[in-house]
Amino acid sequence: MIKTKPTGPIPAGFHSFNGELAVGGQQASALVSQHGSPLFVYSAGRLDVRIEQLRAAMPRDLDIHYAMKANPFQPLLSHMVGRVDGIDIASGGELTMALAAGAEPGKISFAGPGKRDDELEQAIRAGVTINIESPSECERALRIGASMGKRPRLAIRVNPDFDLKGSGMKMGGGAKPFGMDVDLVAPTARHILDAGADWRGFHIFAGSQALSADAIIETQAQTLALAARLATAIGQSPDHVNLGGGFGIPYFPGDEQLDIARVGTALSNQLKQLPDILANTRFAIELGRYLVGEAGVYLTRIIDRKVSQGQVFLVTDGGLHHQLAASGNFGTVVRRNYPAAIASKFDAQSSETVSIVGCLCTPLDRLSDNAAMPKADVGDIVAIFCAGAYGATASPANFLGQGAASEILVA
Amino acid sequence: MIKTKPTGPIPAGFHSFNGELAVGGQQASALVSQHGSPLFVYSAGRLDVRIEQLRAAMPRDLDIHYAMKANPFQPLLSHMVGRVDGIDIASGGELTMALAAGAEPGKISFAGPGKRDDELEQAIRAGVTINIESPSECERALRIGASMGKRPRLAIRVNPDFDLKGSGMKMGGGAKPFGMDVDLVAPTARHILDAGADWRGFHIFAGSQALSADAIIETQAQTLALAARLATAIGQSPDHVNLGGGFGIPYFPGDEQLDIARVGTALSNQLKQLPDILANTRFAIELGRYLVGEAGVYLTRIIDRKVSQGQVFLVTDGGLHHQLAASGNFGTVVRRNYPAAIASKFDAQSSETVSIVGCLCTPLDRLSDNAAMPKADVGDIVAIFCAGAYGATASPANFLGQGAASEILVA
Numbered sequence: 003m004i005k006t007k008p009t010g011p012i013p014a015g016f017h018s019f020n021g022e023l024a025v026g027g028q029q030a031s032a033l034v035s036q037h038g039s040p041l042f043v044y045s046a047g048r049l050d051v052r053i054e055q056l057r058a059a060m061p062r063d064l065d066i067h068y069a070m071k072a073n074p075f076q077p078l079l080s081h082m083v084g085r086v087d088g089i090d091i092a093s094g095g096e097l098t099m100a101l102a103a104g105a106e107p108g109k110i111s112f113a114g115p116g117k118r119d120d121e122l123e124q125a126i127r128a129g130v131t132i133n134i135e136s137p138s139e140c141e142r143a144l145r146i147g148a149s150m151g152k153r154p155r156l157a158i159r160v161n162p163d164f165d166l167k168g169s170g171m172k173m174g175g176g177a178k179p180f181g182m183d184v185d186l187v188a189p190t191a192r193h194i195l196d197a198g199a200d201w202r203g204f205h206i207f208a209g210s211q212a213l214s215a216d217a218i219i220e221t222q223a224q225t226l227a228l229a230a231r232l233a234t235a236i237g238q239s240p241d242h243v244n245l246g247g248g249f250g251i252p253y254f255p256g257d258e259q260l261d262i263a264r265v266g267t268a269l270s271n272q273l274k275q276l277p278d279i280l281a282n283t284r285f286a287i288e289l290g291r292y293l294v295g296e297a298g299v300y301l302t303r304i305i306d307r308k309v310s311q312g313q314v315f316l317v318t319d320g321g322l323h324h325q326l327a328a329s330g331n332f333g334t335v336v337r338r339n340y341p342a343a344i345a346s347k348f349d350a351q352s353s354e355t356v357s358i359v360g361c362l363c364t365p366l367d368r369l370s371d372n373a374a375m376p377k378a379d380v381g382d383i384v385a386i387f388c389a390g391a392y393g394a395t396a397s398p399a400n401f402l403g404q405g406a407a408s409e410i411l412v413a
Numbered sequence: 414m415i416k417t418k419p420t421g422p423i424p425a426g427f428h429s430f431n432g433e434l435a436v437g438g439q440q441a442s443a444l445v446s447q448h449g450s451p452l453f454v455y456s457a458g459r460l461d462v463r464i465e466q467l468r469a470a471m472p473r474d475l476d477i478h479y480a481m482k483a484n485p486f487q488p489l490l491s492h493m494v495g496r497v498d499g500i501d502i503a504s505g506g507e508l509t510m511a512l513a514a515g516a517e518p519g520k521i522s523f524a525g526p527g528k529r530d531d532e533l534e535q536a537i538r539a540g541v542t543i544n545i546e547s548p549s550e551c552e553r554a555l556r557i558g559a560s561m562g563k564r565p566r567l568a569i570r571v572n573p574d575f576d577l578k579g580s581g582m583k584m585g586g587g588a589k590p591f592g593m594d595v596d597l598v599a600p601t602a603r604h605i606l607d608a609g610a611d612w613r614g615f616h617i618f619a620g621s622q623a624l625s626a627d628a629i630i631e632t633q634a635q636t637l638a639l640a641a642r643l644a645t646a647i648g649q650s651p652d653h654v655n656l657g658g659g660f661g662i663p664y665f666p667g668d669e670q671l672d673i674a675r676v677g678t679a680l681s682n683q684l685k686q687l688p689d690i691l692a693n694t695r696f697a698i699e700l701g702r703y704l705v706g707e708a709g710v711y712l713t714r715i716i717d718r719k720v721s722q723g724q725v726f727l728v729t730d731g732g733l734h735h736q737l738a739a740s741g742n743f744g745t746v747v748r749r750n751y752p753a754a755i756a757s758k759f760d761a762q763s764s765e766t767v768s769i770v771g772c773l774c775t776p777l778d779r780l781s782d783n784a785a786m787p788k789a790d791v792g793d794i795v796a797i798f799c800a801g802a803y804g805a806t807a808s809p810a811n812f813l814g815q816g817a818a819s820e821i822l823v824a
Contacts, residue, residue: 071774071812071813071814074814091814092773092774092813092814093772093813093814093815094814095813095814095815095816096813096814097814098814099814113774114772114773114774114813115717115726115728115770115772115773115774116716116717116728116729116730116732116770116771116772116773117716117772118716118730118772135717135719136717136719137719138717138718138719138791139717161721171775171776171777172776173776176722177721177722177723177724177726178721178726178776179719179721179726179728179768179770180774180776183720183721183722305527305528305529306526306527306546306547306549306550307549308546308547308548308549308590309594310572310588310589310590310594311587311588311594312588313588315526315588315589315590317526317527317590318527319527319529321527326809331742331743331744332742332743332777333742333777335746357590359526359527359590360527361504361525361526361527361528361529362503362525362526362527363482363503363524363525363526363591364582365582365583365584365589365591366582366743366744380549395809395811395812395813395814396809396812397809398737398806398807398808398809398810399809399810399811400806400810401482401806401807402482402503402504402506402507402525402806403482403485403502403503403504403505403506403507403508403509403510403806404504404506405506
């Protein structure tokens with residue numbers, strides 16, 4: 003007897019149409035017929051609802067930035083550009099994409115521990131804010147700005163002396179390659195000011211993918227206190243403070259939605275009690291996964307149904323080359339099942355235990371392990387949910403000569 | 414005090430030139446100046462030596478196949494095509510690449526659990542051997558062949574009822590999506606013969622990346638016995654049996670080179686004692702990583718040197734987007750350090766403990782964790798060894814807008 007393993011929770015709001023999963027009002031088989039398989043489908047409607055809910059929950063004056071590393075697909079990025087207050091980039095390549103998607107340079111900020119000289123030059127030329135991550139990077143940016151006769155816009159990325167509890171990835175609270183240790187911040191900011199550059203403020207990112215409102219509330223309070231302490235040490239108010247992100251989404255069995263209403267209420271209260279030095283500062287949160295993750299679905303067609311030693315395998319035309327994280331091979335210690343379904347039989351009851359695998363010739367290529375599913379056969383379509391963030395670009399598309407999946411933004 | 418973690422063993426035969434690591438007689442800084450950074454450098458000389466040593470150790474009549482999934486870089490693939498007896502592919506995309514590299518269709522075989530109809534058609538048209546992995550795939554191949562008026566060349570991939578002990582990835586000995594369970598093989602082979610297709614034999618792959626000669630010897634003996642048993646059940650001698658691979662390379666501290674002389678001697682003895690039904694069968698081993706892994710080095714330039722809470726970080730312009738496995742994020746439970754060095758100071762003694770990280774804005778992007786290295790600074794070049802297999806194409810090149818590394822085959 004095969005033990006069934008649970009799958010993660012399917013995000014709320016996905017419905018069926020003619021018995022199939024529908025995204026943006028189009029049923030899975032129609033999407034795949036029209037756009038090919040495997041296919042990433044992103045729902046603009048879901049993006050909009052997510053942003054509206056977030057705006058309603060967060061303080062009115064809080065800027066919401068989109069960290070495009072989560073999903074740089076051009077139509078999706080263009081859609082986001084019109085709906086958020088800033089685009090956060092992580093490379094010169096992303097800068098090119100953000101500008102092509104219509105982002106205003108004044109609303110773009112660039113973070114990353116290893117920015118090459120040509121990337122700094124590109125960023126200074128475009129007039130975007132660079133989050134400076136080390137004293138030597140600061141020197142390089144000032145030198146490049148001077149050589150170009152252009153005043154660089156520089157914020158300081160801080161390595162906070164605390165982390166985001168329960169976060170999937172810790173970005174603070176220890177020795178890190180990201181940002182500057184707290185004791186280096188004030189002298190570097192003074193140096194930026196003395197050099198005549200445009201000092202924009204702070205970028206403080208303590209972790210990502212947390213589902214606990216309490217943890218995020220505590221981190222935001224610590225972040226505000228740290229910003230005030232640093233501004234006081236510098237002796238100047240920052241124009242802007244990026245409070246980081248950390249808002250997670252449920253991927254796995256037992257995960258629950260983050261309570262953004264509680265986070266927003268707490269942050270509103272914190273922003274009402276700011277010390278004078280932050281009274282005129284503009285604050286932002288930077289979200290990637292939280293904004294786009296649940297808006298995307300990966301659809302892949304079943305090529306073979308086979309039984310080995312009594313276990314059923316559904317072999318798809320997709321796999322880890324598009325869904326590395328779902329396969330359990332990207333920053334995961336213990337593999338767990340992402341939310342998954344037979345999209346072409348979305349209303350059917352589960353009736354068997356199956357493993358859904360990709361087409362790659364490696365045992366790593368497993369999309370769902372011993373999951374309860376309705377009976378599916380060759381030609382049926384599998385859906386992997388939470389595919390809107392860290393899917394296509396976070397996977398080795400060319401592995402085994404496969405190539406990229408199609409992507410489409412639907413209503 | 415930071416605890417130093419060991420790095421894996423640098424493959425034998427790498428030397429310095431003017432104090433720098435040299436590959437194909439060219440020093441690291443010259444390679445990077447000429448071809449850019451980050452850069453994969455593959456040494457044709459090392460490929461040739463590896464193949465020669467292997468031929469010397471293995472039985473004279475044994476075919477050696479290259480599994481191009483390990484590294485499909487066109488100049489390297491073309492080089493291999495002229496030196497091995499067959500090319501093993503895993504997709505239609507790889508078939509296109511193999512033909513472009515000059516491989517003869519009669520020497521190509523195609524394995525993979527999820528072959529699409531268009532891939533089967535492409536393979537039948539080209540005249541390559543298809544390793545059939547399920548009864549339904551067999552039906553599809555026969556149907557497509559009939560519709561094309563072409564006789565397909567079909568082998569049967571067997572899911573062996575044993576695994577390769579100590580292998581990094583087990584491909585047998587349980588319920589698997591790969592190949593057919595043993596009891597399905599004879600009826601499927603009979604069906605292929607009855608349909609008038611060209612039945613080529615068996616493909617039996619029990620696991621990969623093993624360093625124990627004893628384990629490989631045992632598996633090869635089991636594989637030969639299984640092939641004899643299956644051929645007897647079918648009542649026909651197979652023209653060809655692919656014995657799989659499994660030859661590993663040392664990546665981590667404590668790993669030792671596989672003793673191929675022992676493997677070869679044992680296999681020679683086994684091939685001398687074959688039952689009559691295999692007396693005229695041709696045998697092959699299929700190797701990817703073992704042939705090309707140690708021939709490749711990944712070079713990446715240091716962009717920043719920073720100290721956080723007393724720990725030194727060398728930030729490079731490369732990272733997990735080219736070296737996913739070295740970062741510890743691809744099929745690894747506990748991260749360990751690949752062999753690494755400061756290529757531009759290859760002769761210098763280690764004098765400090767540093768973490769070498771990539772340029773991506775994620776804590777996953779770590780190339781070497783608290784390793785002992787000579788003092789290095791901005792502009793120095795890091796080498797990650799064992800980069801010839803499962804590097805460039807097994808990594809998410811477009812993550813964070815970075816793009817692919819350069820690749821070069823040198824003498």
